Amino acid sequence: MNHGLRASFVKRFDDAVVIEICGLALGPDPEVTVLFGPSGCGKTTVLRCLAGLERPDEGTILFGEEVWFASAGRRPLPPQRRKVGFVPQDYALFPHLSVERNIGYGLYGLPAGERRGRVAEAMRWLGLEGLEGRRPGALSGGQQQRAALARALVVRPRLLLLDEPLCALDAPARLRVRNQLRRMLRRLSIPTLLVTHDRADALALGDTLWVMNQGKLLQHGLAHEVFSRPANLEAAAIVAIETVQPGRVLKTAGGLATVAVGAATLTALPLDLETAAEEVYVCIRAEEVILVKGPSVPSSARNCLAGTVCSLAREGPMVRVGLDCGFPLAALLTPQACEEMFLHQGDAVSALIKAPHIHLIPRPD
Amino acid sequence: MPILLLVLGAGPAGRGGEQAGKGRATVIVFAAASLTDCLKEIAGGYEKRTGDRVVLNLAASSTLAVQVRAGARADLFFSADEAGMQALEDGGLIVKGTRRSRLSNSLAIIVAAEGGAEVNSPQDLAGAKIKRVALGDPQAVPAGVYAREYLRRLKLWSALEPKVVPMESVRAALAAVESGNVDAGIVYKTDAAVSRKVRIACEAPREDGPRISYPVALLADAPQPEAARGFLEHLGSEQAEAVFRKFGFIVLAGPVP
Amino acid sequence: MSAEDWQLLWFTGRMAALSTCLVLPVGLALAWSLARARWRGKALVEALVSLPLVLPPVVTGLVLLKLFGRRGPLGHWLYQHLGWEVVFTWKAVVLALAVMSLPLFVWAARASLQEVNPLLEQLARTLGAGEWRVLFTITLPLARRGIIAGTMLAFARALGEFGATIMVAGNIPGQTTTLPVAIYYSVELGKDSRAWMLAGLSATLAFLAIWATQRLLRRPKR
Numbered sequence: 001m002n003h004g005l006r007a008s009f010v011k012r013f014d015d016a017v018v019i020e021i022c023g024l025a026l027g028p029d030p031e032v033t034v035l036f037g038p039s040g041c042g043k044t045t046v047l048r049c050l051a052g053l054e055r056p057d058e059g060t061i062l063f064g065e066e067v068w069f070a071s072a073g074r075r076p077l078p079p080q081r082r083k084v085g086f087v088p089q090d091y092a093l094f095p096h097l098s099v100e101r102n103i104g105y106g107l108y109g110l111p112a113g114e115r116r117g118r119v120a121e122a123m124r125w126l127g128l129e130g131l132e133g134r135r136p137g138a139l140s141g142g143q144q145q146r147a148a149l150a151r152a153l154v155v156r157p158r159l160l161l162l163d164e165p166l167c168a169l170d171a172p173a174r175l176r177v178r179n180q181l182r183r184m185l186r187r188l189s190i191p192t193l194l195v196t197h198d199r200a201d202a203l204a205l206g207d208t209l210w211v212m213n214q215g216k217l218l219q220h221g222l223a224h225e226v227f228s229r230p231a232n233l234e235a236a237a238i239v240a241i242e243t244v245q246p247g248r249v250l251k252t253a254g255g256l257a258t259v260a261v262g263a264a265t266l267t268a269l270p271l272d273l274e275t276a277a278e279e280v281y282v283c284i285r286a287e288e289v290i291l292v293k294g295p296s297v298p299s300s301a302r303n304c305l306a307g308t309v310c311s312l313a314r315e316g317p318m319v320r321v322g323l324d325c326g327f328p329l330a331a332l333l334t335p336q337a338c339e340e341m342f343l344h345q346g347d348a349v350s351a352l353i354k355a356p357h358i359h360l361i362p363r364p365d
Numbered sequence: 366m367p368i369l370l371l372v373l374g375a376g377p378a379g380r381g382g383e384q385a386g387k388g389r390a391t392v393i394v395f396a397a398a399s400l401t402d403c404l405k406e407i408a409g410g411y412e413k414r415t416g417d418r419v420v421l422n423l424a425a426s427s428t429l430a431v432q433v434r435a436g437a438r439a440d441l442f443f444s445a446d447e448a449g450m451q452a453l454e455d456g457g458l459i460v461k462g463t464r465r466s467r468l469s470n471s472l473a474i475i476v477a478a479e480g481g482a483e484v485n486s487p488q489d490l491a492g493a494k495i496k497r498v499a500l501g502d503p504q505a506v507p508a509g510v511y512a513r514e515y516l517r518r519l520k521l522w523s524a525l526e527p528k529v530v531p532m533e534s535v536r537a538a539l540a541a542v543e544s545g546n547v548d549a550g551i552v553y554k555t556d557a558a559v560s561r562k563v564r565i566a567c568e569a570p571r572e573d574g575p576r577i578s579y580p581v582a583l584l585a586d587a588p589q590p591e592a593a594r595g596f597l598e599h600l601g602s603e604q605a606e607a608v609f610r611k612f613g614f615i616v617l618a619g620p621v622p
Numbered sequence: 623m624s625a626e627d628w629q630l631l632w633f634t635g636r637m638a639a640l641s642t643c644l645v646l647p648v649g650l651a652l653a654w655s656l657a658r659a660r661w662r663g664k665a666l667v668e669a670l671v672s673l674p675l676v677l678p679p680v681v682t683g684l685v686l687l688k689l690f691g692r693r694g695p696l697g698h699w700l701y702q703h704l705g706w707e708v709v710f711t712w713k714a715v716v717l718a719l720a721v722m723s724l725p726l727f728v729w730a731a732r733a734s735l736q737e738v739n740p741l742l743e744q745l746a747r748t749l750g751a752g753e754w755r756v757l758f759t760i761t762l763p764l765a766r767r768g769i770i771a772g773t774m775l776a777f778a779r780a781l782g783e784f785g786a787t788i789m790v791a792g793n794i795p796g797q798t799t800t801l802p803v804a805i806y807y808s809v810e811l812g813k814d815s816r817a818w819m820l821a822g823l824s825a826t827l828a829f830l831a832i833w834a835t836q837r838l839l840r841r842p843k844r
Contacts, residue, residue, distance in 0.1 A: 053744045079747040086748045092741045096763050105759075106749030155749060431812040497710060502793070505811045530710050530792055533810070545693045546709045 003028035004191065005159060009059025009069065011045060019045055019215035021059070026159065027191035028064075034206030034223060035195045037238055042215040043195040044089070047161045050193070051086045052079030063158070085152030085160045085190070090168060091144045093136035099123075099147050100132040106155035122150040126184070141169045142177045153188070160192040166201055178204055199240060203227065211235045229359050233281055236361060242286035242320070242330035246363060249278050256302070256355060262327030267302040268358035279363040286320060288357040289331035292350045293341050301352040305329070309347045312338065325351055390592035391418040393438065395429040397445035397579065398534040399470065399508065399553045403612040404443070407605050408596075417592050425534040427505035433458060433584065440593035443581040443600075445470075445535075446507035450580040460583040460590075467601060468579035469615040472508075472515055472569040473554040475542050477562065482548045484566035487516070490549060491524040499530045499541040499550035507577075508535035512551040514575040539563065553577075555613040571615070579614075623819070626795075631823060634801040637712065638780035641719035645727050645776050650769070652724075653731035654757075675725040679785025682721060686790045690717065714791035715798050722783045723776035730775060734768020735761065767839055774835035781827050801827075 004027030011019040019042040026033055035043050048054040050061060052068065055076055061069040069076040094102050100119055107115040123129055126146040136144060145165060152160065165181060166174050182205055185192055196202050202209060202223055209223040211230070218235040219226055230236035236244050247261035249270070257270035261282050268282070296304055307325030314320075319338050321331045329351055333343075343349070396404050401423050408419035422429065422439065430449040433439060434456060442459070444450045447466070453459050474490065476482050482494050490498060501509030509531065516522040532538040535552050542550040543562040550563075557565045581600060587593045599605055606616045655661070656668060674682045690697040690708040700706040708714050738761055746756045762769065784802040791798040793807055801824050808817035 051744075051748050053748070079744070080750050080752060082748070083750075084748055086745065088741060088745065092739070092745045094742060094746075094760060105746065105751070108750065108755070151749070427812075428810050431810060434812065496707070502807075530794055532792070544687075544691055546687075546691050 003064045005050070005061070005063050005193075007050060007059070007061040009049060009056035009061060009071075011042075011049060011054065011056045017042070017215065021046060021217060024210065024217065026193055030189035030191050031207040032185050032192045032194055032205055034202045034209045035193060035212055036199075036202045036206075036209055036226075037197060037212035039197055041213050043197075043212055044163055046212075047086070047163050047193065047195055050159070051084050051161055052076060052082050053086075083155070083158050085155070085157035087145075087148045087152050087160075087162050087165060089164045091136075091148035093139075093144060093148055093151070095136055098133050098135060099128065099139070102136065102147060103151045103154055105151060118154050119150075122154040126150045140173075142173050142180075145169070145177060146180075149184075153190075157190060160188070160190045162192065162194040164196055165194065166196070166198070181205060199227065211238050213238050228285065228357075230283065230361065232361055233363075236281070236283050241283045241359075242332070243282075243284040243289075243328065245282050245327045247280050247282040247360075249280055249360075257360065259358070259360065262325075264305055264326030266305075266353070266358055267355050268360055269356050270360060281361040281363050283359040283361060284329065284353060284357060286330040286332035288353065289329065290352040291321065291323075291331055291333065291337075291341070291343075292352060293343070293347065296350045299352055300354070302355040303351075303353040303358065305351045305353070307349060307351055309343060309345055309349060312343065312345060323349065323351060389416055389418055390589045391420055392440050392589055392592050392596045393420045393422065394441045394443060394596070395422045395424075395433060395437075395439045396441075396443035397426045397429075397507065398423050398536040399445055399556055400443060400579070401536065402559050403555075403608050403614065407600070407608050410604065410608075411596060411599050415595065417595065419596060425501060425506040425508075427502075427507070428533070438586065438588055439584055440587040440589055441581060441597060442584055443579065444507070445577070445579055446510060447578055447580055448510070449507070450582060453584075454582075458585050460585050460587075463583035463594075463597065464580055465582070465597075465601065466578045466580040467606075467617050468581075468609060469571075469617055470553045470555055470577045470579070470613075471571050471615065472511060472551055472574050472577075473557045473565045474549060474551055474567050474569070475539070475557045475563040476549045476566045477542055477545050478564045479562075480545070481542075481564065481566070484549055486567055487519050487521060487569075489566075490528075491521055495548045496528060497530050497547040497549075498525060498528050499532050499538040499547040501535045501538055501552075502531035502533060503529065504531070506532075506534060508538065508551075508553060511575045511577055515551070515569055515573070518573065518575070558613045623823075627820070627823075629796065630799065630801055630804055630820075631827075633796075633799070634781060635827075637715045637719060637800060638777055641716045641723060641780045642773060642777045644716065644720045645724050646773065648720075649724055649727040649731060649772070649776070650762075653728045653735055653772075654761075656728070657732045657735035671728050672725050674722050674786075675729075679722060679783070680789055683718060683786035683789025686714075686718060686721060686786060690714065690790065709790055710792050710794065710798065712791075712798060715787055715800060718786040718790050719780035719783050722786050723779040726779055727772040727776040730768045730772030731765065732768075734765040734771075737768075738764045770838050771835060774831055774838070778828055778831040781831065782824065 004025060007024040008022050035046060037043055045054060049056050056069060058071040066077065067073060068082060103122055104115050104119040107118060126149060128143065128146055128150060131139065131143065139147060166178055169177055178201060185205065194205055206223045208221065209226045210220050211218040211226060213234055219231045227239045230239050230241065245261050247259045250258045250260050252270050257268050259266045259268055259280065259282055266282065305325035307323040309321060310324050311322035312319060318332050319335050321333055323329045323331060331351065404421055408421060412419055426444040426446060426449045430452055433442060433453060442453060450464065474484060474487060476484055484490060500512045503509040503513040513522060516525055530541065530547055532541055535556055538550045539552050539556050539560055541547045543560060554568060557563055583590065583593055583597055609616055652671060656664065687709060688694050692698065692701060692709065697708050700708060706713065708717065743756050743760050746760045782802055784806065787800060788803055793799050793803050801820060805817050805820045805824065808820060
């Protein structure tokens with residue numbers, strides 16, 4: 001008997017936006033699945049449809065044996081009966097109730113003693129002791145997030161839906177809360193669907209990942225795998241691989257493929273090509289490019305490309321270096337590395353890339 | 366307040382009756398509501414004959430007296446009781462010697478013409494079937510004051526007082542009976558006569574009823590005293606008296622003491 | 623102030639309170655469905671509810687008189703089936719006050735209901751709360767400021783209502799005469815000093831109502 005969530009549905013909006021979900025599956029294993037995609041691609045709508053707050057136009061949503069939604073059937077199961085824990089982006093804590101009453105809201109039918117006990121336990125587990133009487137407005141961002149989580153968890157839901165759990169936090173809190181969240185999600189055994197547009201959050205929190213864009217699911221797999229090896233161009237753009245260039249496979253021999261990209265030739269692993277496709281896109285993550293200044297030395301990297309520095313730009317805590325190696329290539333360095341290498345625009349450098357870090361996607365003609 | 370259309374160059378007012386009519390004067394008459402229909406006819410005839418305009422402001426006499434005291438501009442005051450007129454005279458608002466009481470009326474108990482209650486005598490009003498009786502406000506409206514005096518004379522007032530619905534004029538009382546929202550009403554016989562939607566259940570004979578008197582006078586602040594005197598004289602003329610009688614009013618011979 | 627005046631005050635207050643009790647449930651239901659639900663004919667109902675605000679009160683009174691008079695459709699039905707007489711009784715006073723103050727309440731309540739974040743209601747549902755529980759534990763408490771303001775507005779309006787009341791309830795001392803009606807008739811009868819005294823009373827009542835509203839709506843100090 002299958003205990004998990006299986007959803008395939010379509011939701012249309014007036015302005016012709018369509019969300020088409022095919023084969024979204026969660027559980028029965030209690031893992032954390034990330035729904036990853038840019039803002040506005042419909043991730044929140046997917047969560048709301050699963051929670052029962054919005055109604056799809058067609059399709060089915062099943063949880064184990066329960067039919068939550070079936071377009072050809074009776075009315076959808078109302079959210080009250082789905083036993084889903086939903087935590088929206090801005091937490092939606094009830095502003096007129098204390099933290100204790102917020103968390104205990106879902107335990108309406110229980111006797112007062114048991115309710116108080118479970119609330120206290122949840123607050124302890126999430127480190128919210130002492131905040132019982134406070135109003136949500138008097139809590140910090142991290143405390144609000146934990147309170148919203150406590151409120152969702154205390155009713156022992158069968159499914160947990162988190163919408164951008166970290167986006168409302170400022171940078172210092174974000175890292176700390178992300179680690180806390182990761183530990184906590186590991187300890188819960190509830191299948192969780194977590195929506196985010198942040199790559200770091202997705203990699204840190206998710207076991208498996210769905211890539212989504214413009215209302216459609218593009219790819220599913222282990223988080224780090226999807227990020228390194230997007231299945232198609234669209235997915236590659238979403239997972240934001242910095243260098244994506246058209247290329248052509250010249251030959252495949254000995255488990256290695258030789259690819260012509262621009263004016264350069266690369267050696268890559270042709271793992272993802274089903275047939276001997278000739279036209280490909282070459283995907284290289286900027287953080288996997290190593291720069292060397294000065295004469296090249298033998299290294300284990302199969303690819304050593306000579307090039308010049310075209311641009312240097314700060315990107316958050318890192319520096320993005322734009323190179324011309326016979327094709328445009330991006331590298332990500334720490335500011336210290338740039339300083340130590342005295343990197344400036346126009347410098348001649350060599351870029352080292354290992355064969356497995358060059359990912360090939362078939363390119364349709 | 367009616368808009369006054371003052372026309373320049375009014376000719377001299379002749380002694381009662383015909384006037385050469387060198388331009389129109391407007392005579393404003395504040396008159397009791399019960400005089401509505403007969404005054405309209407009289408005024409219409411007067412306008413045709415003389416060319417002057419007569420504007421009627423018709424309401425409960427008590428209301429009109431308050432308006433005059435508050436400074437409303439009017440030429441003549443035609444009240445349904447002496448009390449209102451007396452108050453104005455005491456306040457010096459009337460031109461001495463112009464007050465005249467030549468008209469009287471009698472009271473009638475009315476019910477709705479269709480489906481009205483069974484009332485054969487004033488005592489029937491005290492019965493259980495009659496729940497509400499419309500009168501002019503007994504505190505001020507002359508018709509109500511008269512009705513209360515009448516009922517007091519019949520020793521019916523204390524029984525009927527809780528059933529009374531005070532209306533702001535005798536015509537409003539009439540309308541209430543017409544609409545069926547009250548079971549019966551006491552109005553002037555002349556009012557009952559002009560409405561087809563009510564019928565007279567029984568009349569108060571003049572001997573039993575209170576003394577009803579309609580004084581009329583020229584107001585001290587009259588904007589058109591000459592033209593007003595003309596109309597005042599006309600009100601005492603035979604044509605006017607004929608109209609009053611036609612509508613059911615009682616014309617008294619000589620001034621009423 | 624005489625005993626009669628105290629009775630007048632007490633009567634007026636009682637009628638206004640009764641009418642506000644009538645307005646609350648009806649007005650809340652109307653305000654909620656206008657704020658939340660989407661349904662056909664909503665614009666028409668909205669316009670109808672606002673009508674007493676824009677029409678001259680005597681016109682509203684006239685309509686009520688025609689409907690609830692003994693020969694009117696509703697008045698006749700009420701008399702036949704319940705033995706109720708409406709016109710020229712205290713029931714007509716309550717009716718007139720309620721109809722005239724309803725739009726004010728609906729206006730205020732609807733505005734504050736619309737401001738309640740629907741996500742909070744939806745979240746309550748995911749936590750298992752049924753629709754009535756969502757209404758009473760989330761929606762109404764969050765909209766309470768507008769509802770309180772609306773209630774006080776309706777009460778104050780009812781205290782001062784004249785035009786419709788005089789048409790449909792008349793001026794029967796001790797039975798249907800309210801404070802504003804008494805003021806009008808005092809002037810009619812030339813009893814100026816009494817009129818001024820009653821007017822002062824009316825103003826004091828209105829002032830008290832507004833002051834109480836301010837206090838109720840004052841934000842608690844954090």
